[in-house]
Amino acid sequence: MTVQHDPSVYERIQAGEQFQELRRRYRSWAFPMTIAFLVWYLLYVVLSGFARDFMGTKLFGNINVALVFGVLQFVSTFLIAWAYSRHAAAKLDPIADELRDETKSADEVGEGAK
Template identity: 90%
Template structure:
């Protein structure tokens, strides 16, 4: 098995329909989720800078809107990680496993 043979196997896989479908599935989830999270994060930053009165509004005791939004940033991060894990298990991993087996067979 030569290095040139190995690279051609990977090039063939990469140009194939299955790989392109895997990329499409990944991007169709990752890009919108990234945009949504960045928008949510920037909303928090902008409100903290320009809507101090609103962010300083006390909800109960010493808990204000800014603290709740800050905690929700962490919550949303964990929810996104959990959702991605489910998406990957259901939509990406089976196709990636097929591709890996195809690469292993062609490399032999």
């Protein structure tokens, strides 16, 4: 048995204040963080291409600035993923759970009417 979802339920939820708040919270975190990461990444690329002497500066042993910056790219990626998971758990998931429950109950009411 396939459950048919009434599209008007999703349109109503999407137009609702809670969904708009969810989108606002997501975008207010994701867009600035994406821009910050891209700037950080492009800084690494530009410095690697145009500031070779600086990037080749040895810090200790055979470890130079370029290697440290490269490793920091991985570190920053994992830190952003960790920070996003905390942000989502605290700010996004509670609203998303409410919206999911609202959708389920609206679908159940719709099924009862059939």
